[in-house]
Amino acid sequence: MKKIIASAFVVLLFGSSVYASGCSEMAAFNTKINKALKTASFNEKTLADIRNLQSECKRQHDMGMSVSTISSCNKALDLVSVN
Numbered sequence: 046m047k048k049i050i051a052s053a054f055v056v057l058l059f060g061s062s063v064y065a066s067g068c069s070e071m072a073a074f075n076t077k078i079n080k081a082l083k084t085a086s087f088n089e090k091t092l093a094d095i096r097n098l099q100s101e102c103k104r105q106h107d108m109g110m111s112v113s114t115i116s117s118c119n120k121a122l123d124l125v126s127v128n
Contacts (some may be wrong), residue, residue, distance in 0.1 A: 070112045074102065074122070081125035096125050 098121035105115045
């Protein structure tokens, strides 16, 4: 019984770290965007554009694409001048 519990714990531990590692790129992207939005002033149209690009970036990332290869992610970063 102890071996089963230990095995389940190890699988859960390694499985969650592998799954979480795929999100670090998106988390870094969101952090850059949110930090830029807090420190800079943008007009309403630019803010709407950034939010739309951010949503499109998340959607494509959820489909398995890398943030660095998604054009909407790169456009959003260009709008806030974060590279």
